Amino acid sequence: MLLTSEAVTNAINACVGKHCTTPVTLYAGWSDPHRLRVLVHDEAPGLPTCRTPTPDAEDGRGIQLISYGSDAWGVCTHGPGPGKATWFELGR
Template identity: 45%
Template structure:
């Protein structure tokens, strides 16, 4: 899978509204991380899965055209990008108690990722995060 420290990349296209694909994406990401024994073991993999789920779910709920998830693993870090095809930019907000679990995705990304951001493209945007870590 990896050749002498070269990045390993995985990509998945997810159809519009296909929330059933979220657990599949989580499993594929865990498999990538398991093969690399990366991010300090299960705790880092759990955070990576959680943040990926949050970004993908946001893209599927708040857009109408599906998303593309790309995970790139290097010896130094994991970068996950979720591209959607709408120009509306996300922003974290402090949800109220009445929101239940709604509205916490970007707050979690902001709190748990080593870095994150949004890049605009001609049609759409990429919301990304990075987690530092090499082999455990």
């Protein structure tokens, strides 16, 4: 739940900053019987980056958490329409 929350929050924040007119979309399902894949799509331009925030920063850890907490993750820009999808996978 934490990783999904971080991915959705990142997408919403990107859209608010870029004035997107379409909603953020969340997909989740088993990519095979042993791996859960979560994908969050938004139409904001730009790609998320893994930052190293200062210890007292209140944001900037979302992609770090996804990177550390998942078995695999990435960002894809192919597909219909603008924007990108951030995805991650977890083993059972």
